[in-house]
Amino acid sequence: xxGPAASGAGFELLSSDGAAxxxxxxxxxxxxxxxAFMAVGTAATVKGLTVEQVVATGTQIVLGNTYHLMLxxxxxxxxxxxxxxxFMNWQGPILTDSGGYQVMSLAELRKITEEGVTFxxxxxGSRHALTPERAVEIQDLLDSxxxxxxxxxxxxxxxEAETKRxxxxxxxxxxxxxxxxxxxxxxxxxxxxxxxxxxxxxxxSAEALVEVGFDGYxxxxxxxxxxxxxxxxxxxxxxxxxxxxxxxxxxxxxxPADLVGAVLRGIDMFDCVLPTRSGxxxxxxxxxxxxxxxxxxxxxxxxxxxxxCACPAxxxxxxxxxxxxxxxDEMLGPILLTQHNLHYYQSLMANLRQAIEDGRALDFAAAxxxxxxxxxxxxx
Amino acid sequence: xxGPAASGAGFELLSSDGAAxxxxxxxxxxxxxxxAFMAVGTAATVKGLTVEQVVATGTQIVLGNTYHLMLxxxxxxxxxxxxxxxFMNWQGPILTDSGGYQVMSLAELRKITEEGVTFxxxxxGSRHALTPERAVEIQDLLDSxxxxxxxxxxxxxxxEAETKRxxxxxxxxxxxxxxxxxxxxxxxxxxxxxxxxxxxxxxxSAEALVEVGFDGYxxxxxxxxxxxxxxxxxxxxxxxxxxxxxxxxxxxxxxPADLVGAVLRGIDMFDCVLPTRSGxxxxxxxxxxxxxxxxxxxxxxxxxxxxxCACPAxxxxxxxxxxxxxxxDEMLGPILLTQHNLHYYQSLMANLRQAIEDGRALDFAAAxxxxxxxxxxxxx
Numbered sequence: 001x002x003g004p005a006a007s008g009a010g011f012e013l014l015s016s017d018g019a020a021x022x023x024x025x026x027x028x029x030x031x032x033x034x035x036a037f038m039a040v041g042t043a044a045t046v047k048g049l050t051v052e053q054v055v056a057t058g059t060q061i062v063l064g065n066t067y068h069l070m071l072x073x074x075x076x077x078x079x080x081x082x083x084x085x086x087f088m089n090w091q092g093p094i095l096t097d098s099g100g101y102q103v104m105s106l107a108e109l110r111k112i113t114e115e116g117v118t119f120x121x122x123x124x125g126s127r128h129a130l131t132p133e134r135a136v137e138i139q140d141l142l143d144s145x146x147x148x149x150x151x152x153x154x155x156x157x158x159x160e161a162e163t164k165r166x167x168x169x170x171x172x173x174x175x176x177x178x179x180x181x182x183x184x185x186x187x188x189x190x191x192x193x194x195x196x197x198x199x200x201x202x203x204x205s206a207e208a209l210v211e212v213g214f215d216g217y218x219x220x221x222x223x224x225x226x227x228x229x230x231x232x233x234x235x236x237x238x239x240x241x242x243x244x245x246x247x248x249x250x251x252x253x254x255x256p257a258d259l260v261g262a263v264l265r266g267i268d269m270f271d272c273v274l275p276t277r278s279g280x281x282x283x284x285x286x287x288x289x290x291x292x293x294x295x296x297x298x299x300x301x302x303x304x305x306x307x308x309c310a311c312p313a314x315x316x317x318x319x320x321x322x323x324x325x326x327x328x329d330e331m332l333g334p335i336l337l338t339q340h341n342l343h344y345y346q347s348l349m350a351n352l353r354q355a356i357e358d359g360r361a362l363d364f365a366a367a368x369x370x371x372x373x374x375x376x377x378x379x380x
Numbered sequence: 381x382x383g384p385a386a387s388g389a390g391f392e393l394l395s396s397d398g399a400a401x402x403x404x405x406x407x408x409x410x411x412x413x414x415x416a417f418m419a420v421g422t423a424a425t426v427k428g429l430t431v432e433q434v435v436a437t438g439t440q441i442v443l444g445n446t447y448h449l450m451l452x453x454x455x456x457x458x459x460x461x462x463x464x465x466x467f468m469n470w471q472g473p474i475l476t477d478s479g480g481y482q483v484m485s486l487a488e489l490r491k492i493t494e495e496g497v498t499f500x501x502x503x504x505g506s507r508h509a510l511t512p513e514r515a516v517e518i519q520d521l522l523d524s525x526x527x528x529x530x531x532x533x534x535x536x537x538x539x540e541a542e543t544k545r546x547x548x549x550x551x552x553x554x555x556x557x558x559x560x561x562x563x564x565x566x567x568x569x570x571x572x573x574x575x576x577x578x579x580x581x582x583x584x585s586a587e588a589l590v591e592v593g594f595d596g597y598x599x600x601x602x603x604x605x606x607x608x609x610x611x612x613x614x615x616x617x618x619x620x621x622x623x624x625x626x627x628x629x630x631x632x633x634x635x636p637a638d639l640v641g642a643v644l645r646g647i648d649m650f651d652c653v654l655p656t657r658s659g660x661x662x663x664x665x666x667x668x669x670x671x672x673x674x675x676x677x678x679x680x681x682x683x684x685x686x687x688x689c690a691c692p693a694x695x696x697x698x699x700x701x702x703x704x705x706x707x708x709d710e711m712l713g714p715i716l717l718t719q720h721n722l723h724y725y726q727s728l729m730a731n732l733r734q735a736i737e738d739g740r741a742l743d744f745a746a747a748x749x750x751x752x753x754x755x756x757x758x759x760x
Contacts (some may be wrong), residue, residue: 045712050692053430071681073704082681082698089696299453302461312430316469320461324453325425331711332425372492 008145008215009188011247015357019239019266022189022356025061025247025337027145028186029085029094034063035266037259038095038275038351039342040276043068044078050339051089057311057339058346061093066138067102071121075141079353096272097162098135101153101220101252108297112152114169132176136189141184142254149177149216156224160198166199167194171208178212186276187201189247196221197230199237208269217242223258232261239266256285256348257372258348260365275345279338282326286344289375293337298323303319311343312336389526389568389595391627395737399619399646402736405627407473407525408566409465412441414627414648417639417729418475419722420656423448424458424468427656428718431469437691437719438726441473443651445510446518447482449630453503455521463523475651478515481533481600481632492532494549510558520562528598529557531572536604540578547574547581551588558592560622568595570629576601577610579617584620597622598629603638612641619646636665636728637752640745643732659718666724669755673717678703690694691723692716710719
């Protein structure tokens with residue numbers, strides 16, 4: 001056990017295979033096996049699924065969004081109602097982002113200063129402020145097991161000089177978050193490495209965070225359009241500068257192939273809206289690539305989505321039925337496909353964990369890539 | 381057992397209490413205890429719920445809509461895929477309506493002749509025809525356990541002379557449906573009494589149907605704006621002319637108080653979109669009347685929707701959380717409230733069945749009415 005003994009969220013490194021790691025995250029609300037995929041539960045719900053259904057997909061840890069929750073229902077109301085676990089009836093670990101990314105991507109009239117960021121809500125136009133201290137306070141009110149530091153997520157592409165200025169401010173914010181964070185057993189604070197696609201800035205950012213000291217380290221500002229190759233090379237530029245004994249979290253990533261490649265490069269945690277959002281738009285991930293269930297070629301197909309899958313959408317329904325549900329705009333289409341996609345992601349993670357334990361992570365990745373070329377939508 | 385011995389859907393009358401009856405419907409796909417509320421599964425899905433969730437509400441029989449299914453995915457495709465039970469993964473009894481009501485309420489450019497009705501699809505404008513024979517054929521292709529005859533559902537209000545002409549044609553259509561119906565063990569055909577709000581026409585219609593002979597008798601053309609009092613008086617005008625040994629189905633009804641009153645008047649089966657549709661629009665039925673979960677007064681309320689209810693929405697969540705889900709337009713709001721409302725309806729039916737067995741149906745109804753005045757929306 002290499003996590004802080006008397007406080008923080010613990011991380012245990014169980015085994016490794018090349019750079020790939022098999023570990024376990026321990027929090028006040030239970031554990032999550034790593035490499036882990038966190039289901040995105042933006043507004044205190046994994047869109048379209050009951051908690052029982054989320055559990056059934058194999059999901060062990062859920063992500064909540066500070067930006068959304070601070071605006072509605074507000075962190076204070078969640079605290080009054082017993083915290084996010086109780087509010088949304090999720091008994092397992094919860095990680096919350098800091099709101100930095102959503103302020104950049106969703107809010108209006110944002111203004112960033114050394115102090116923090118002010119912005120207008122995309123929901124009702126009301127004005128709000130986020131400082132490093134307030135971001136930590138909100139996550140504390142939510143009772144999040146893993147708090148993320150407030151950072152500025154630079155757009156892509158961006159100039160190196162601007163990236164450096166932004167990253168250095170994010171590092172000062174990270175130190176202020178550490179200062180503001182209330183240490184408790186089973187609760188941790190993660191720093192976020194920034195630096196866009198500049199390896200030297202990534203290294204400098206990682207070193208600055210390690211100097212401050214966090215319970216885990218995230219790599220932020222990727223999956224914003226730079227492409228898989230650059231993303232992987234930034235992971236490679238960052239991981240060597242992070243401590244072995246702490247979990248590493250690649251934020252907002254990604255497609256199944258991104259997860260496999262990043263795990264091989266030493267990443268332990270992921271989150272992404274892709275399985276849930278794709279499920280709502282009729283895109284299914286399968287062992288043989290992705291399918292678009294709206295496609296007319298599925299309309300009379302009695303086969304399950306994925307013969308190898310044990311999820312309810314695959315066990316009990318035909319492709320023809322799923323096609324019908326999407327054509328008829330029935331809620332059950334998004335529900336079943338979200339279930340399936342999350343189940344697919346969690347099975348992929350479970351298989352990766354097993355492959356690492358067995359010392360065959362590279363073979364697993366090679367077989368995975370070969371099968372993926374067979375779907376409707378090989379690009380996914 | 382008073383159902384046809386070697387064919388048809390069986391109906392067993394177990395006990396009675398005044399006019400109220402406790403019975404059991406037996407089909408090739410299992411049984412349903414009566415009085416029964418059928419969950420509406422219009423397009424081969426009970427909107428918003430998985431089949432497991434529908435079962436968990438206590439639902440024993442589901443209704444499918446011929447009009448919707450004939451247009452999409454088509455009855456032929458459902459047949460090719462193994463029938464409606466297999467297509468939608470519902471293993472219990474299914475009743476399908478004949479499409480008559482939806483042709484009147486949804487389709488465009490409808491034209492009615494003695495032969496049948498032609499209309500334009502509300503989905504894609506394509507032209508279709510329904511005759512008594514085709515309505516029966518479609519329901520046979522769907523593998524429906526209970527087929528409804530094709531009828532014309534008159535609007536409200538309507539002149540007596542026009543009602544009479546329409547009803548008499550519906551009776552000729554009913555006889556043609558009987559002729560066309562393929563008798564099989566565990567499958568039945570129900571006639572539909574028409575006659576709007578004219579007691580003499582209701583009597584004449586019931587007698588005409590009994591003369592032909594059906595496995596069950598529905599009362600159609602009500603719940604179209606005539607109000608509860610007129611509806612009940614039409615039930616009273618019809619029931620004495622129906623055979624004791626056959627099930628009676630009041631179509632499209634209704635609010636909880638409508639169900640209670642109609643059961644007291646001898647009705648055995650119901651269907652209505654109210655619990656599912658209300659669930660999607662934040663209306664909850666409870667033992668103390670109806671609530672609107674969008675109402676701001678629920679925003680910090682830690683109490684469950686209904687303390688006495690054992691459904692997941694009540695067991696695991698606060699009113700504040702349900703309010704939040706609807707404010708945030710999250711799918712889980714409609715999902716949980718649909719579950720709750722169906723659970724509420726099915727519990728009401730189970731309680732009614734128990735009250736009839738115990739010979740205290742009238743007492744139950746009186747206590748029910750008293751509690752109902754306490755909600756946000758007493759009108760519901």
